[in-house]
Amino acid sequence: MKKEPKKDQIETRTVHAGEADAHWMDSITTPIVQSSSYIFRDSDHILSYISGQQDHFEYGRYGNPTVSIAIKKLVELENAEDGVLFDCGMSAVSTTILALLNQGDHLVITDDAYKKTLIFCEKVLGRFGIQSTVVKMGDYEQLEAAIRPETVIMFSESPTNPYLNIADFQRLKKIRDRYGILWAIDSTFGTPYNQRPLDWGADLVIHSATKYLSGHNDILAGVTLGKREITSRISDFLHTIGGILDPHAAYLLLRGLKTFAVRMERLNSNGMQIAQFLDRHPKIKRVYYPGLPNHRHHEIARRQMSGFGSVVTFEVDSNLKGTRALLDNLRIALIAPSFGGTETLITHPATVSYYNYPPEERRQLGIKDELVRFSAGIEHVDDLIEDLDTALKKV
Numbered sequence: 001m002k003k004e005p006k007k008d009q010i011e012t013r014t015v016h017a018g019e020a021d022a023h024w025m026d027s028i029t030t031p032i033v034q035s036s037s038y039i040f041r042d043s044d045h046i047l048s049y050i051s052g053q054q055d056h057f058e059y060g061r062y063g064n065p066t067v068s069i070a071i072k073k074l075v076e077l078e079n080a081e082d083g084v085l086f087d088c089g090m091s092a093v094s095t096t097i098l099a100l101l102n103q104g105d106h107l108v109i110t111d112d113a114y115k116k117t118l119i120f121c122e123k124v125l126g127r128f129g130i131q132s133t134v135v136k137m138g139d140y141e142q143l144e145a146a147i148r149p150e151t152v153i154m155f156s157e158s159p160t161n162p163y164l165n166i167a168d169f170q171r172l173k174k175i176r177d178r179y180g181i182l183w184a185i186d187s188t189f190g191t192p193y194n195q196r197p198l199d200w201g202a203d204l205v206i207h208s209a210t211k212y213l214s215g216h217n218d219i220l221a222g223v224t225l226g227k228r229e230i231t232s233r234i235s236d237f238l239h240t241i242g243g244i245l246d247p248h249a250a251y252l253l254l255r256g257l258k259t260f261a262v263r264m265e266r267l268n269s270n271g272m273q274i275a276q277f278l279d280r281h282p283k284i285k286r287v288y289y290p291g292l293p294n295h296r297h298h299e300i301a302r303r304q305m306s307g308f309g310s311v312v313t314f315e316v317d318s319n320l321k322g323t324r325a326l327l328d329n330l331r332i333a334l335i336a337p338s339f340g341g342t343e344t345l346i347t348h349p350a351t352v353s354y355y356n357y358p359p360e361e362r363r364q365l366g367i368k369d370e371l372v373r374f375s376a377g378i379e380h381v382d383d384l385i386e387d388l389d390t391a392l393k394k395v
């Protein structure tokens, strides 16, 4: 079974890429290698491994065959050289940053980022003598002005949560080249099906694989992908600090990835149709979806993305009570955080993520009472639209 040099389409790669040529015990699927450590035949075997003459697994924290194959598959999907898997997306974010920055170093991050990522940069890194500057998403002059001689990395998400703002990869690439810093993108909302930041010149791509990549709302996982020179430093650091992905979760990630492309096709289509439906609905004030021409970054999104995902954010033309009535009257959509899985989920940021914030501060952060984030699943779009339409009648 010789591999062709030709690069297959993503639908084919999701199924076959990374899978071991020597299928274990003739098994079609990659088994869950549930072992904490690995056997050497004799002392010569250990020597040949230690001296780098022979590959071998040694101890679970340093690697696992199921996890390795999941990494290889993700590497192929993202056009990376190598990658590191973590036990969740926040481990990917925090471990990547801690592996690459030292005391006295500086980081620039855009304000429209995952809340815990911002908390990590603003509240945690400072304790270790790493400074961070938060700049406004979309203000590239401010971003450039924030770069100092000690700046090691600029970090941005695209699309962002919950407004699905899009970072302009061409502009970020220019800044990266001008200052010779590292450029990392949290591409969780983008997915390698819809965008590949490494192809645009990014140094690192990070994902919460909890979302679209595993895609079944059943595991937490995270991944950082990029050039081997950088990912090997992250991987070495991971071996010291811990936070590795468990082989069971790696198996579920692999299993989820087999259908990644077909799920994405449906999710993109459901997302677009729901955005269009809501955009026309009289009880909806505003829809945020990068696939709609009225989105502030629609042109950038069209340039660098091939699809826009299943997350649709919108404002109900009502108050807190009316917005809650929408959530409470849905039949199919489940009220839960997260997105990108098979089940349709809906969240109300003002209640869930920002409950402890005073209403005034919430509004300042752009989290309005009537804001809702809808994450379409793979159900039939007619059912999802009917569900929304029925619930909106109760608003």
Ligand SMILES: *Cc1c(COP(=O)(O)O)cnc(C)c1O
Binding pocket: 088, 089, 090, 091, 093, 114, 117, 157, 161, 186, 188, 189, 208, 209, 210, 211, 220, 221, 222
């Ligand atoms: C969910 C998420 C994370 C965190 O990932 P976990 O798997 O929950 O730890 C980071 N970034 C983005 C954009 C996310 O959506």
